[in-house]
Amino acid sequence: MALYAELHRHLGGSVVPRILWGYLQKNHHPLVEQFSDYAAFEGFYTRPRNSLEEYLELHKLVEQVQTAETLPYFIYRLLRGAYVFENLAYLELRYTPYLRTDANLSQSERIDQVEKIVEIVHQASRTVEYPIVTSQILCLHTALPYDVNRAMVDVAANLSHAVCAIDLAGSDRLYGERMDEFVDLYRYAQSRGLKTTGHLYETPNGCHPDLLPYLMRIGHGIQIPLHYPERLPELARNQQCLEICPSTYLKTGALDDISQLKVVFDRCFEAGVDIAICTDNAGLHNVRLPFEYENLLTFDIISFEQLQACQDAAFRHAFAWRYGPRPATLLHDLLQDQRGVGNRLTASVLP
């Protein structure tokens, strides 16, 4: 039985290198020519970058091959891997649908295609072969103009059967000058009944308290416990959950060493701030969710009890999980019942 909930995974960064390489080869993509073999491609695709901006460049590589026609191909393989290798029961998949529309069209024509892209992702996610409860988060993007971002908020609100929330993504160096605009978009999203998360306090450039009150969950947020711990009690009061993606910080250079996450977890637990452990870009990192868990245990950043608390928190803060506690509880209850029956039988045959 699948057991885990993944709250922060990008559709672009979730393509594992082997699947992307296979696709490029099958389609005789010119990119294949640049690499001598698969190992060279994997090395390029998964190596650490110097900054968040350099890291985000890789998304562009995947975005150009994720089109209306090819999205079902990638999503099927994503869900297959998530089910078989990661034991996911629940997955929120985030992406910027505008960036999957036809780049040869005008802005307004591309906006018209956004709904179609969201429906394609929705249909492709409903595979009965690998049953995982899924929903989409649409990412507003710092590289896109206000009108495009606002149109994506409208699509998110109109297609509530497929979309559970909005996010803000892209280079956080561009947040500052447009913060009023983004606050306005989040206010609008809330007025349309949408749930919210957002990449914030991920790097020193992304520390903008103005946006914090509009976020139900915070994408990363590690700079808060590291450098602004005085904000933690407010987060706890507002029941805002941090989506922590351990492998990301080493790939973007936000942290030098995974051990620096210990203070992040310790301060959040102490203040009563929930944490959901996530992968962010499992494909780019070549690290699946159970390995994120294992790494945190191996490096003594968290205990098994704390890991369980984070896994419970992920289901509690999931935007589209409507089935009560995490699925492991079902097994737990079944086992309790079985033991109860066993004990009653044993008692009845004893003299």
Ligand SMILES: [Zn+2]
């Ligand atoms: Zn992210």
